[in-house]
Amino acid sequence: MDLLLSSVDILARWDVLLALLAGSVGGVLIGAIPGVGPAVAIAILLPATFSMDPIVGLTVLLGIYGSSMYGGAIPAILINTPGTAVNALTTYDGYPMTARGEARRALSLAYSASFFGGIFSVVCLILFAPILAKIAPMFGSREIFLAALLGIILVIVAHRGQALIAAALACFGVFLNTVGLEPVKYSKRFTFDQSFLSSGVNLIVVVLGLFALSQAFYLLQGDDEKVRMTKLRGGMFQGLRELARHPRVAGVSGTFGVVMGMIPGVGEFTAQFLSYTYAQKSSKRPQDFGHGSSEGLIAAETANNAVPAAAMVPLLALGIPGEALTAMMLSVFYVHNVVPGPQLFQNQMDFVVALYLALLALNVLVLVFLLFATNHLIKVVKIPNRFLGVCILVLSFVGVYSLRNSVTDCLIAACFGIFGFVLKRLSLPAVPIILGMVLGGIMEVKLRAGMARVKTPFDFIDRPIAMILFLMILGVLFIHFRRVWLDRKAIKEAKWSTKHASTNFGMHLFRRKSYLLRERGRKVREKHLKYNPRSTDKR
């Protein structure tokens, strides 16, 4: 109780409340505009939050992170275009509902499910916080290294069909982190005798280039889309009642969201996939999924909104970000000399709980805002794409230039912007680069510290948590390679099954020939020879 009171004390400030309001409303707006995701907004706002108190800055960013998915459901349901990437699954069941004239029901259901997911995860984590506080100190250098390694491997294998290039890009991220002066021996690494490379490649410059500028270039290069809006009719509160009729789907999806959010590198997509599959398999009407099923919508929205709060666990408890957005937030902590990790959970538990309470308040604020303002809010969907591109270009300048007032930073960000643009055009992921940069830095420091007292390789994993993490890494790799092998097998089968007739006939003759040549074949021939002996045989 004392903990809760001291946490409320941290939050009870005008600037924090204002940040909460700005973050929640801003996040919903950003989420609702297709083409501007939370990553773009957080990247742009990051340098602006450096001058604020840690709790104020983090509340704004958390607000955007937590509320953008609420906003992202609006265009997903109304115009079949997800506002943020994680709302893609919402279009499966949301848009068919709009098509049959139930847009308001779908929206209200999505809001209610998102609200449930958000609240469920925050409550779970506040309840788990004391246990986490006990487990977190058991993580030493070796465990944190292994957890970061597990995170990077999970990010790579999550990109199914693109795992090789995701791995190469993650390695590129690790490499970017090594550029500059090495902190222990003070030797230069890949600076090519250029003074601007001596201090290394700044994470925020890369983030702004890869997420904000690349998105601006992408929108500027594309065309404006014509949007046809649907008029909303009916009450907004019916979703809450409908959600109450599916407590099992909502509860399981929320749990998937919490668990998947806590594992670094997994996140919303896996949580959504698992909960959607569960909801479909356990539903009485599985045939409705993908055609406007309320259960499908609940599963997708609950799971993705349960993730943000859970994703803060590895960040706060171990200092390991599991995705690009939390990686960006990590830099806010570093700027304010608040080092996330086991120490934070032990010494500043009230700060951690305050962040969770802020998320709780945020969900309530967003729900109230959306229930009353959706009619006006849907107009932002109509903002033309190329105009948005111009706006992002101007806003990106604030982000990059305000860091160090350096034109070189802007040039580097522009180069990464072009690189990110090419990645976007090729549908290749940029997230592994950012995670490679952040986790690479953590792994370098922790491996050096962890190896200091290690004599044999087994010493590295002789502690229980290190062993569990090591086994998890092996398990993930085993599952991945098994999946690759099964895919290969399926492709081989597909190859054979689509062979044309003449090859099949040739194969048939070949099999017949080999059969005849075998033992059984020989016996048959011998038998036949009895009745029709050769003329040269002795009688």
Place this chain on the structure above:
Amino acid sequence: MSDPKYSTFRGPLRGQILFAIVFLLAALFLMSQLGDQTKWFKRTKFFAQPRFWPMVSIGGMVIFGGLHLWKLPRRKFVTADYTEWKIWFFAIEWVFWFLAYVMLVPLIGYLPVTMVFMPIMCWRMGYRSKSMLWISVAFGAAVVVLFKSFLDVKIPGSLLYEYLPGAMRNFFILNF
């Protein structure tokens, strides 16, 4: 490179091969510079060597980049590839616009440059309606007021502001 019909690769094929080749060549170049650009210290543990992580990361880039190129669906360059390269190349125009904006802000001032840059860019993008141009000017002004005046983001005052009379000069340098 594998047969395009039976590849597990996800994503559009246009432009993929060139990207993979350039990525691999860049990684190989970095690998060739490993000895020059990093140092190996005596009496220092293997994992604490400054060369260790660049070696691991560049090694990963070469191996995974090479495997990615090898497993990409095999295909000759077609028109779609050439169009894609053109799109990449012409995106450089936006970089020039952005850099011009960056260069002009310290000279002319954040507020005037942003208020002019927004409508010019909108014009370039094909918006000709007066309302759109006015909206863009208003957006530019709002961005400056929000970030520089309220959030106190560090963007220095311009050279042009130095010529403003007394109190105006300070006011503009601090707020716009």
